[in-house]
Amino acid sequence: MTLFTAAATLLLILDPFGNIVIFNAILAKVPPERRRRVLLRETLIAYGLLMGFLLLGAQLLAFLGLQQSSLSLAGGILLFLIAIGMVFPNRAVQFGTDGDEEPFIVPLATPMIAGPSGIAFLLLLASKEPGRLPEWIIAVTVASAISTAILIAGERIARMLGSRGMRAAEKLMGMLLILVAVQMITDGISLYWHDLMMK
Numbered sequence: 001m002t003l004f005t006a007a008a009t010l011l012l013i014l015d016p017f018g019n020i021v022i023f024n025a026i027l028a029k030v031p032p033e034r035r036r037r038v039l040l041r042e043t044l045i046a047y048g049l050l051m052g053f054l055l056l057g058a059q060l061l062a063f064l065g066l067q068q069s070s071l072s073l074a075g076g077i078l079l080f081l082i083a084i085g086m087v088f089p090n091r092a093v094q095f096g097t098d099g100d101e102e103p104f105i106v107p108l109a110t111p112m113i114a115g116p117s118g119i120a121f122l123l124l125l126a127s128k129e130p131g132r133l134p135e136w137i138i139a140v141t142v143a144s145a146i147s148t149a150i151l152i153a154g155e156r157i158a159r160m161l162g163s164r165g166m167r168a169a170e171k172l173m174g175m176l177l178i179l180v181a182v183q184m185i186t187d188g189i190s191l192y193w194h195d196l197m198m199k
Contacts, residue, residue, distance in 0.1 A: 006125060006139035012177045013079065013118045014143060016150035018086055018170040020158055022112065023151055026103055036152060038102060043148040045105055046113035050140050053119045054133075057126030068127055069191035075120035076184030082117045083181055086174025089167070113147070124184070 001009075027035045053060075061071065125136050150157065158166060 001125070001129075003135045003139050006136060007142045009177075009180050010118060010121060010139060010143035011146055012173050012180065013082070013115075013121055014113060014147040015082075015086060015170070015173060016147040017157075017166060017173060018089075019112055019151060020154040021166065023108065024154055024158065026108065030102055034102075039108075039151055040148070042103065042105070042108040043113060043144065043151065045109035047140070047144045049110055049114040050118060050122060050144065051137070054122040054126050054136055054140055057123040058130050061123060061127050067191075067195065068124070069188050069195055071120065071124050071127060072184050072188030072191060074188075075117070075124050076181045076186075076188055078117050078120055079177060079181035079184060082115075083174045083177035086177065087171050089170065 023039070027038065030038055122136070122140065125139075126133070129136075161169065
């Protein structure tokens with residue numbers, strides 16, 4: 001996987017277009033002059049979480065005794081389920097805050113941005129090719145920066161694309177993510193078969 005591919009895949013997983021509507025709804029109770037500051041704070045916290053799992057991923061996997069094949073299969077299945085939800089959206093479960101309380105870490109930073117699928121993807125990168133860690137750091141930084149820019153411009157983008165355009169953008173990202181998920185699953189099966197033959 002190249003640096004560009006890793007950054008693009010992570011950006012699809014972060015799903016900024018899909019998060020715009022939810023972010024706007026959650027931040028509606030926050031005073032307008034504070035919304036951008038809160039959004040920047042939450043995206044920075046999410047970036048820190050993603051970077052932490054990337055840097056400590058190999059040690060975590062070794063501690064838990066997990067193999068790359070298991071992580072690839074689990075991550076692929078999780079991505080597939082997330083992608084299906086993007087293509088066929090189900091908004092029955094909504095994240096909110098109590099009263100007029102300003103959101104902090106949950107639900108914006110995690111699980112909306114730094115969710116389980118993004119963490120699983122970074123753990124896989126860290127364990128599969130640890131020697132390319134500087135490239136993965138750049139990929140996380142680039143994907144997070146683009147996602148943040150999209151979320152900051154969320155209200156304008158929502159007005160410009162309209163509800164149909166937003167749904168179309170999210171479904172397109174979901175379709176691309178399905179392809180990535182299927183590839184991760186097939187890679188996991190191949191790794192598992194190879195490990196089985198080596199025993």
